[in-house]
Amino acid sequence: MRLVIARCSVDYAGRLTAHLPSAPRLILVKADGSVSIHADDRAYKPLNWMSPPCTLKEGTGEEEGVWTVVNKAGEKLIITMEEILHDSSHELGVDPGLIKDGVEAHLQELLADRIETLGEGYTLIRREYMTAIGPVDILCRDAEGQTVAVEIKRRGEIDGVEQLTRYLELLNRDPHLAPVRGVFAAQEIKPQARVLATDRGIGCVVLDYDALRGIEDDKLRLF
Template sequence: MRLVIARCSVDYAGRLTAHLPLAPRLILVKADGSVSVHADDRAYKPLNWMSPPCTVKESEEDTGPVWTVQNKAGEKLIITMEEILHDSSHELGSDPGLIKDGVEAHLQELLADRMETLGDGWTLIRREYPTAIGPVDILCRDEAGATVAVEIKRRGEIDGVEQLTRYLDLLNRDPHLAPVKGVFAAQEIKPQARVLASDRGIGCVTLDYDSLRGIEDDKLRLF
């Protein structure tokens, strides 16, 4: 990543035109080829930018350095610098990505280790049970021995119910598993998703992350 702080003006020429008058600004050139111009406000949002793929041509004019950033569509971002206050490059390497506490994979792992929280006698068949349209989070059996497919989300919305419905349709075609019931489990379930799940005969479970980790009461609420 290259960071340049400069007194500059910026002109955009493309589907429309825009002009930023002379002022101190931060210019970011990322490894993916993107170029963005920032002021010292607006949080993360740039004043202007060019998404990759694009090329940066640097030239020296009488007024100072000029960058011409152009994308494949022919749009241009012209940055005219009167004074460069800082110019540095840094190798950040590959980013591991954001790791959230309580993501679906961790909830799945915790619930699979504590199947009794869904009910006495519930047993795990397999996590990430493979199907032709993707893996089912948890496949298990209830106290009566019936097969149950569990879909886990942090926030339960209609899309999650639709996803579980597709899994159930496919799993119920397998004579070794059918009949297969469904349970939609999430830390928070939207009312519309709960209504749709109930209409399709799918049970809903509200997951308490702290309880699953053994921090508080270890019971789930089954509705």
Template sequence: MRLVIARCTVDYVGRLSAHLPSANRLLILKADNSVSIHADDRAYKPLNWMSPPCRLTVEEDVWTVVNKGGEKLIINVEEVLHDSTHELGVDPGLVKDGVEAHLQELLADRMEVLGAGWSLIRREYPTAIGPVDILCRDADGGTVAVEIKRRGEIDGVEQLTRYLELLNRDPLLSPVKGVFAAQEIKPQARVLAGDRGIACVTLDYDALRGIEDDKLRLF
């Protein structure tokens, strides 16, 4: 991974056009050839990015990133404040705890608890930024991404938001809605999910296992 802090301008040329005026920013270049541009706010979310596969060329102070669709990210570097490269090695990936993994398995086997006519597309649906717990279709045939947690907090909503942003770029899947499912959902996470148009589902682990009342509570 290469980390560059630089004063730069950024232009995106593709289906839409976007411009970032001159400012100090963090540029992240990963081994998969992805490039993302960050400000010192917005938490994890980049100002702009190019997902792999893409190609980076550098001519003097101009970096041009081109993806397979011909879209371009043009970075004009005015001043480099920091430039370092780090070998991170192969990441083992996120290991879910036993409860989360079992919730995912149970829910995938019983999609009807989310709604009549819902059907599973795939568990652990792969994306460039990690697997979506469950990808499914609702009764109207719309695509839905489901993120499952034991305890639903803001980080989980942010994670699902990242998946939705990526999935909605795929014309074969778009539009993709989101469902945030957990045994307990914190009030702040519920408010954030609602603001982003993500439905929240409270999961009853025992009910899914058939021990108690066979219901989910959808809010």
């Protein structure tokens, strides 16, 4: 990964156009070819970015200080450097991936064993279905035979929906699986995450941990 802190302006030219005026920013160039520009706020979200596959060309001569990033659709991200404050590269190696806590891991195991919880006629393809960007918790088929990717969280928040969105984008490129739809499953789903998931056509399922384990509700009942 290459980390560059620079005073720069950024222009995007594609289906739309966008301009970031000159300011100090962090530029991340990852080994997968992606380039993203960050400010010192917005949490993990970049101001602008280019997803792989794309190419980065650093200008020379009269174009020195101008970076041009082009993706396969011909869209361009043009970064004009005014002053570079920091430039370093680091080899991070292969990431082992997110290790789920005990509850999430157990939820995945239980749901895979009781896949009909998602709906009648569902069948399991496999748990931990590996992709180039990490494992999908559960891959299954619904009653109509459509492929369904399930992301499981103990607490469902926006970052989980974003993670599932990335998996769906990749899985839908596979003609043997497409079309693939998503299900976001958690013990608790935050309202903002539910809104984002619904907007992206992703279904939401609230999981009852005790019910999956076969434990009866201990509340008093009349009958």
